[in-house]
Amino acid sequence: MNDYQYYFLCFLLYFLSTLLLKSLLKTKNPLNLPPSPPVLPIIGHLHLLGPSLFKSLHNLSNKYGPLLYLRFGATRCLAVSTASVATEIFKTNDVTFSDRPPLAFSDKLPYGRYGFFIAPYGNYWKFIKKLCNSELLSARQVEQSQAVRHEELTWFLRKVLESAERKQVLDIGAELMKLTNNSSCRVIMSMRCSDDSDEAERIRQLVKESFEVGAKVSFGDVLGPLRFLAFWLYGRKAIDLTLRYDEILERVLKQHEESPQIENEDLVDILLKVYQDDKAEFKINRTHLKAFLLDLFIAGTGTSSEAMQWTIAELINHPYVFNKVREEIKFVVGSTRLVEESDVQSLPYLQAVVKEALRLHPTVPVVIRECREACKIKEFDIPEKTMVAINVYTIMRDGKTWDYPNDFRPERFMVSSKEKENAMEYIPFGAGRRACPGSKLALSLIHTTIATMVQCFDWKVGGEGEQVKANMQVGPGITMPMAHPFKCLPVVHFNPFASSM
Structure with a gap:
């Protein structure tokens, strides 16, 4: 069955689901819900969603307002597109909105809701x-893993140099994906995952299939009581993917043991020590262990590489900014050595460039939460179990907050960054207690990689x-x-390995 047949079947069968639930949806005391766009029977607002979720929500907020109550099939959703409401979600009512909605059939998957990122708020x-903050992703751990990132960055630069010498166009996205993947794998489990081995190819294929199946599985949530149909169509493949990961993770755990x-x-x-500690605050089992490792692996595979692609693309499209970053690096680092992680704190314009790229x-782009209990936002009633979609993309392009919001202007972070970084106008990694715990680790690699790409190469898109x-x-x-x-021809500007090659 192809994707179109799958989605058609889902919509068709949802008619029956809605008819069965119609009587249950009636309420004696109507709620004061936020504004809602015109709705269609059965499917709700699903027809307003396009292939890109953040763009669809952005267009809806521009047309109907920054706080909307939407219904996607059987799923209720609060769409938030303004910093003031985001403040109520992430600060004032942070505990109330500290859950994430479960997947359609997470109880049937081998890891279920054992993963940290989708686990319900609880012990x-x-x-x-707490373990992430104190050990796993702490500033100390980021510092200790600096040598690993340097080695992987060196691998990346040598690959780019080879392409430059051959005058060969390079797929920047693919190479940055290998860089982030290998860096994450080595920090997590001391192995490279994106070399040319059969094992690396297996892992790459697993990651690709995970994103594809995950999107289809998530769609099953709109089917309400008929969500089992999504499991019938794609559940077996989701289970198979998890078991293939499990085989790799079990082998890694045994090697470390x-x-x-x-x-x-x-x-x-570090995790094995916690797993073996009978006096730990919470006794994690082996499934907790592997589910969390899988979370870290998936999270570290795509997001950082995407951020770096957008950043270098913006620099290519803005040569004045590109040259300004290069001059700053030359002034601070000189012309005889490669820029290092320890130099970043002395490169404020480079930091501003990365902040601006992450803003755009x-x-x-859309942070998802779930309401744990009924509450009020502004003067509106928010029912329990309502999904909340905070459109970070729209918030960080709000013309009421940002001058020239759609323009790439790093200088804005050279003069007024502190105010916005401490507020909800700038939240590229989310906010509140469920904000991304790996942001420091990600930024450490992003800053240094962008710096070396500017320091060492000119980039010709055509x-x-x-x-x-x-x-x-x-x-x-x-x-x-x-x-x-994203393909470019690299042209050598500075070869940091010239004396050793």
Whole structure:
């Protein structure tokens, strides 16, 4: 069955689901719900959604307002597109909105809701969050893993240099994906996952299939009591994917158990200590362990590489900014060595460039939460179990907050960044207690990679002797991927390995 047949069957069968539930949806005391666009019977507002979720919600907010009550089939959704309401979600009512909605049939999957990122707010989630802050993703751990990122960045630069010497166009997106993937894998489990081995190819294929199946599984939520149909169509494949991951993760765990590292512990070593600690605050089992490792692996695979693609694309399209970053690096670092992570704190304009790129192209443009109990936002009633979609993309392009909101202007972060960074106008990694815990780790790699790409190379989008602008079209999905492969010809400006090659 192809995708179109699947979606058609879902919509068709949802008619029956809605008719069965119609009487249950009636209420004696009507709620004061937020404004809602015109709705269609049965499907609600599903017809207003396009291939890109953040763009669809952005268009709806522009037309109907920044706070909307939507219905996608059987799912109720509160769409938030303004910083003031985001403040009520992430600060005033942070605990109330600290859950994430479950997948359509998470109870039938091997890892279920054991994963940290989708786990309900409770003792397990609190324990892992505390562990992330104190051990796994702490500033100390980021510093200890600096050598790993440097080695992987060196691999990346040598690959780019080879392409430059051969005058060969490079798929930047693919190479940045390998860089982030290998960096994440080595920090997590001390192995490279994106080399040319059969194991690496298996992992790459697993990641690709995970995103494809995940989108289809998520769609099953709109079917209400008939969500089992999504499981019937794609559940077996989702289970098969998880079991294939499980095989790899079990092998990694056994290797670490048989040969634990005393020095330079990776995240698996740290987690195994917690797993084996009978006096831990929360006793995690082996499924908790593997589900969390899978979360870290998936999260570290795509988002950072997408952020770096958008950043370098913006720099290519704005040569004045590109040259200004290069001059700053030359002033601070000189012309004889490669820029390092420790230099970033002395490169404020580079930091401003990354902040501006993340403002325009957040890696997670729509942050999803779920209301744990009925509450009020502004003067409106929000029912329990309502999904909440905070459109970070729209908030960070709000013309009431940002001058020239759709323009790439890093200078805005050189003069007034502190105010906005401490408020809800700038939230590229989400906010509140469920904000991304790996933002420090991600930024450490993003800053250094962008710095070295500017320091070492000029980038020709159109090939040799030609310069066209990078295509900034966004592809479909729930993140912000580029619509087309990002390919450039690198031209050497500075070779940091010249003396050793």
